[in-house]
Structures are given as structure tokens and as C-alpha cells.
Amino acid sequence: MNPTAPPPRPRRRRGQRRRPVFAIAVTVVFFVLLYLPIAMVVLFSFNAQKSLTIFKGFSLRWYEAFFHDSVLLGSLGMSLEVSLVAMLGSVVLGVALALGLVRNKGRLGAYAGLIMMVPLITPEIVTGVASLLLFKGLGVTLNSGTVMIAEITFSISYVTVILRSRVAALNPEVEEAAMDLGATRWQALRLVTLPALLPAILASAVLIFALVFDDFVLAYFTTGVDPQPLAVRIYSAIRFGVEPTINAVGTLMLAGSITLIGLALAIPRLFGRRGGLDLISGE
């Protein structure tokens, strides 16, 4: 046999790729480990006993305990309030920034484009420390207002990043057509551009609400003592002795954020490629 020629292999048909058994096995284990911790929390939130390791029958007692816990309910209210305000504030500032950034070719645009990227690469603990120092330096008392300001600061970049590519994809001719037809700049912006951006704006709003509601680090550094956001309460509860009530709160939070994220992913689809949207977005 000629040693230089490799033995001929049976040629596989084109398009028929071999299944990568190893990669698929890793993927299966990955998915199991990804979901097991979440499943544990959900399962033990329905545990009839106080045990956190042995399941002793189904019960809703921890949910009942949560809905009778005025401290936790106060935290829930505060978290909802903070998320709502942070969502509105960061969407207004972030959308305006995205619009201005894309069209503003000058120095201001370049500076804005640079500083909005910095929060994305800064770890939250640094942002937290910086916000805390600023508030203390200004002599502000820490309360839900300081959490809101910090969360808005943290969220503007996300809104701007999501919106920026959408704004860049807009066809400026449509806006100009509106102005040729007698619309002012503001009218063109309000009646033509913003409706075209609506799906992306709504999706980013939902995303920010979920991110802020779940955020712990920034809230931890900027909150006052009472009330505290729900995530901060959960942190203290886990760190200093776990009550099964935490499993119930955790499960409710999981359900809430998964719903919101599903919504954020679905919104652009709901608007779909129907109507006049793709005329403008040019996608």
C-alpha cells in the first residue's frame, strides 16, 4: 500500500453533517445545570415544611407569609416605583440621546457617544461606589430618589444602544418628505420618526423595567435604610439566614422578569413587518 496516500474515506453526502456528540452532550448538561437552581427555588417555594433541602408536600404557606409581610410588601412597592420612574426617565433621556447622537456629527455627538459607552464596561460596583460618593458629597439623604437617579444613569446607555442602530437604519428621506409637505422638524420627529421607533422604544422600556427591578448592586449602594428595594431585602435575607419566604419571593420575581423579557422579545415581532414601518426603517 502506498503510505503517502491516505485511505479513501466514504464521502458523506453534501449537507449531511455528522452530529457532534460531544458538543450535544455538553449542551444537555449545560441546560440541566442552567435550569436546576431555578427549579429548586420554585420547588421549595411550595414546600409544606420549613426545610430547604427536603420536599415535604405542596403548600402555599410561604406565599401567604409574603403577602402578610408588611416589610417585604413595602419593598415590593418601592421596587415597582423605582423601576417605573427609572424606566420613564431613562427612556426619555435615552431616546433623545440616540436621536441626537446619530444626527449630531460634531464634537458634542462624539463626546456623547463616548460617555454613553463607559457605563456598559464599568462594573456595577464601581458605578455604585461612585453614585454613593456623589450623593454623600452633595449632602443628599439616601432614599428611593437616589436609587432612581442611579438607576436612570445606569439605564440610559442601554436605551441608547438599543435605539441607536434603529435610528441609524431610518431613512432620512421620509423625514425630509414630511418637511417638504410642510411639517416642522418637531412635527416630522413626532409624527414620522417616533412612531417608526415605537417597537424599539417599547421593547427597551420593558427591558429597563425588568433590569432595574432585578438590580441589586446599584440599589444596595444608593438606598436608604427603610424602605429598601426588594432585591436588597433578598440579599440580606439570604446572607443572614434564609427563610423559605425568600423562595416564594424569588419565584414571583422569576415569573415577573421572565414575563417581561418574553414581552420585550415579542414586541418587535408583534409590530411585525406590517404596516408602514418597514418603509421607514428600511430593514
Add this chain to the structure above:
Amino acid sequence: MALRTPVRTERPAPAKNVGGRGRRPRPSAAGARIWTWLTLPGTVWMSVFFIASLLLVAAISFGTTDQLGDPRFGTDLGNLKALADPAYRDVMVRSLGYALLTSVICLLIAYPVAYAVALHAGRFKNALIAAIVVPFFANYLVRMYGWSVLLSDDGPVLQLLRAVGLADDHTKILNTGFGVIAGLVYGFVVFMIIPLYAAMERMDTALIEAGRDLYGGPLRTFLFVTVPATRQGAAAGMVLVFLPAMGDFVSAQFMGGPNQIMIGNLIQDKFFEGQDWPLGSALTMALMAVLLLAMFGYLRRTRKDEAEATR
């Protein structure tokens, strides 16, 4: 549909004056001012609440504390010198090691997962990638807590390992360095999967087939075709995992013990328990410096890669 126009990034040239009506003048300085007014509020907000506050951290790291423990501005180098103290230096080195190991482990997990999902999941591809992303948005603390229960001394994972003889009664995961890294990996692996998945989707799969046609085995084809083709996604993932892992303090608290604390825990301690804000600020600056270095290195690499690609 006929109205559909391709994406334009630049302003098109003004159309010829077709009708009798004269075209209004191109947006003048007055018209362009609107973009400045739109940019300003967000820019001012970020400058005050983000940039200025970061500068404040830098300033306070040269400060001292008064008798009440409140921070005072100053030109004291004591805090920066304290960073070289073995107690702090060891923690910083450990954080660096944990974050790097976390990035590498995430890479090793993410490659097969991204590969299987991007190239072999068929019509379930989008559903699977959504199934990976969605739990990441679930509350970080709750997820980390569930993970710590799962890996606890008599949790399901160790029980299983004991049953098959891979662990004995003394094997521990929690309160070890491995536990902290396991927490960091669980927390941030999605940041590695997403860029790798995107890179694999963009990759020309004919390359893999060519590798096979040239008698490369699955492993060789993977190492010499798939990995180089997705190198940029991997580099992006490394940075995206490294940044949050380096600044994390929850994993070390939930999964580790007193001997596994990271720089984030030191910072938290200086601000909440130790009441030494200037030292906490100096530690924060040290953390930020490491991360900026990592970011800088990454940007330099990608720029070099791009330069090579366009040569």
C-alpha cells in the same frame, strides 16, 4: 413594497427640483440645532451623575478620614500605598485569578454549546438561544442562591457525585475557590455564549465541510477551522465575562468563605462595615484600572485583527 428603500447611513444628495414649487432650503444651522438640544439632556445627566462621580472616586482615593470616619479630600498617598499591602495585594491577585479562570471555563463551556445550538439545532435554534438568555434576566441573587443550594454540602450535585463514587463525605464545593468560580461561571456564562453564537452563525459552514473534505477529523477541523473563524467572538466573550466577574462580590459571599473574598468584597467592606471610604475608593480605582487595561488590550487586538482582515 415599491416604496421600500435600502438602508442609508448618509444623507442622500438633494433631489432635483422636479415640480414647479421650489424646494425649501436644506436644514440650516437652525434646523440642525434640534439634534444638539436632543443630545444635551442625556449628555449633561451622564456627565454629572456618571463621569463626575467617577472623578470624585478618584479624588477621594487621595483623601483621608476625619474622627467621625467621614471622608476628607486630601493629597494623601497612604491609600494607594496600602494597596501594596500583602493583605490587599493577595485579594487582588486572587480576584484576577478567579476572573481569568472564570473566563477560560466559560469559553470551554460556551464553545460546544454555541456550536451545537448555532449549527446543529435546526429549527429549534431560536427557541434554544432564547432559553439560554431568559434565565439570565431572572434575578441574579435568586439564581445564585439556587445554585448555592444545588452545590451545598448535602445538595443534589454532591449526593449524586457521592453515589457514583466521584466524591466522598469530605468533598466540598461551597466555601472553596472552586465554588466561587462555579458561581461566577453560572452568573456570566451567557455573555460568552451570545458573541460565540453570533460568530458561528456568521461563519461560512462550507469551511467546516472543506476541512472535513480535506480529511480533517472532527477535532482537527474544530481546532483549525471553527476556532480561528470565531476568534473575534471568543475575544469579545472573554472581555464580557471578565469585566463583571472581576467586580463581583456576591458569588464570593454566597459560594465562598472568608478565605475566598474578592476585591468587590473588600470594597463593600470599606464602604459598609469598615467605614474607610478613601481606602474603598482606592480599591475601586485599582479595580477600574485592571478593567481598563483589559478593555484596552481587547480593543488593540480587534483593531489589529481588522487591519489584517482588510489588508
